[in-house]
Amino acid sequence: MAEISLFEALRTCRTVRRLRPDPVPDELLRKILTAATWAPSGGNRQPWRFLVVRDAERKRQLRELYLPLWRTFSQAYTAHLSGLPAEARARQERMVGSADHLAEHFHEAPVIVVVCVHIPELAITDAGLDRPSVVGGASIYPAVQNLILACRAVGLGAALTTLLCQKEPEVRALLDIPVGWATCAHLALGFPEGAGHGPVRRKPVERVAFLDRWEQPLFPVS
Amino acid sequence: MAEISLFEALRTCRTVRRLRPDPVPDELLRKILTAATWAPSGGNRQPWRFLVVRDAERKRQLRELYLPLWRTFSQAYTAHLSGLPAEARARQERMVGSADHLAEHFHEAPVIVVVCVHIPELAITDAGLDRPSVVGGASIYPAVQNLILACRAVGLGAALTTLLCQKEPEVRALLDIPVGWATCAHLALGFPEGAGHGPVRRKPVERVAFLDRWEQPLFPVS
Numbered sequence: 001m002a003e004i005s006l007f008e009a010l011r012t013c014r015t016v017r018r019l020r021p022d023p024v025p026d027e028l029l030r031k032i033l034t035a036a037t038w039a040p041s042g043g044n045r046q047p048w049r050f051l052v053v054r055d056a057e058r059k060r061q062l063r064e065l066y067l068p069l070w071r072t073f074s075q076a077y078t079a080h081l082s083g084l085p086a087e088a089r090a091r092q093e094r095m096v097g098s099a100d101h102l103a104e105h106f107h108e109a110p111v112i113v114v115v116c117v118h119i120p121e122l123a124i125t126d127a128g129l130d131r132p133s134v135v136g137g138a139s140i141y142p143a144v145q146n147l148i149l150a151c152r153a154v155g156l157g158a159a160l161t162t163l164l165c166q167k168e169p170e171v172r173a174l175l176d177i178p179v180g181w182a183t184c185a186h187l188a189l190g191f192p193e194g195a196g197h198g199p200v201r202r203k204p205v206e207r208v209a210f211l212d213r214w215e216q217p218l219f220p221v222s
Numbered sequence: 223m224a225e226i227s228l229f230e231a232l233r234t235c236r237t238v239r240r241l242r243p244d245p246v247p248d249e250l251l252r253k254i255l256t257a258a259t260w261a262p263s264g265g266n267r268q269p270w271r272f273l274v275v276r277d278a279e280r281k282r283q284l285r286e287l288y289l290p291l292w293r294t295f296s297q298a299y300t301a302h303l304s305g306l307p308a309e310a311r312a313r314q315e316r317m318v319g320s321a322d323h324l325a326e327h328f329h330e331a332p333v334i335v336v337v338c339v340h341i342p343e344l345a346i347t348d349a350g351l352d353r354p355s356v357v358g359g360a361s362i363y364p365a366v367q368n369l370i371l372a373c374r375a376v377g378l379g380a381a382l383t384t385l386l387c388q389k390e391p392e393v394r395a396l397l398d399i400p401v402g403w404a405t406c407a408h409l410a411l412g413f414p415e416g417a418g419h420g421p422v423r424r425k426p427v428e429r430v431a432f433l434d435r436w437e438q439p440l441f442p443v444s
Contacts, residue, residue, distance in 0.1 A: 003227035035232050058435075127354065175436060208271050
């Protein structure tokens, strides 16, 4: 396998929502999960577990939990698209279309990885602020990103969803996840059905990088 | 510059807490911040801003906020190390020593990046669960991880802290961060003083990967 460069992997790592049912070999799972464990975490505590679901019945039950959540979410989401310019709207509608496909075929992904984090090991430094907390994610989503990037490198596609976290009690019961461990991401993995990866579409860096204070551009806006 | 492979970057990306004061060229900042923007986010909304602090006075004030937080934290942290086996304890003490160095010299890093996330654009699906929420981080820490990996690739070191999020109101005032935007990570960046990067130390993947249900090993434990 050709070794992809870091920047090439970062630049072309797309969400892949159309997956072939072909099995994912153990050696690839070992490679991508090992890459996930290389991520940083607070105090290097590595508060993660990766639950690889291959069992058809459990995948079917995850899909039964996911599909209604997605339908409710996508109805609300698409209701807001009508105000967008035509091109942006078409792009969003394509994304929703492929996410519909993912939800309907969730159980057909050869692997669903349920990423779990051990809450007592997190130092959630923004817990006392007068806003929703995000810092608990700092010790787990870097590992999720490593996992996704490693998929890119070995030719696998990955689609991340956090929507299913809403049904954590049901997922906990289904997979025997102990109390104290939270579900923070579900990843459908498999070989891409079509082209899969390719250059990502993002806002230019000039719009999101500031120097020394808010809204002072770091780079001249071209 | 030689192009590092994805897996080599992931495997050798360490926290670098001892940084040289030499300036970070704009072209490297552009490269690493662009890499950050390539990360995935919910609905591809890219709810991020990267505030690059180079101004000496503002860096000094960030250090004044950070140092007492770190001292309080490290006292509590080191108090818990006495129960560890000697080798693990020595490793932890080395980490604390280099984190002490970072805290004392925080303002001498040529660049401190304050990563901000726009709370109203997050879909925090675990907000209603009976546990601390982590999902808000899913749309920002992948970008932080991309940024850190890109530093690795271009020869920069990065030290991430979330401790300073506790002082968000003060940081908000210092950098004119508007309400609605949360600070979720502070990164000291610069060229490493010593060797910098190298292989990371992690638990074996066999211990953290399960198949189909909790504690059923995915890989035979060797």
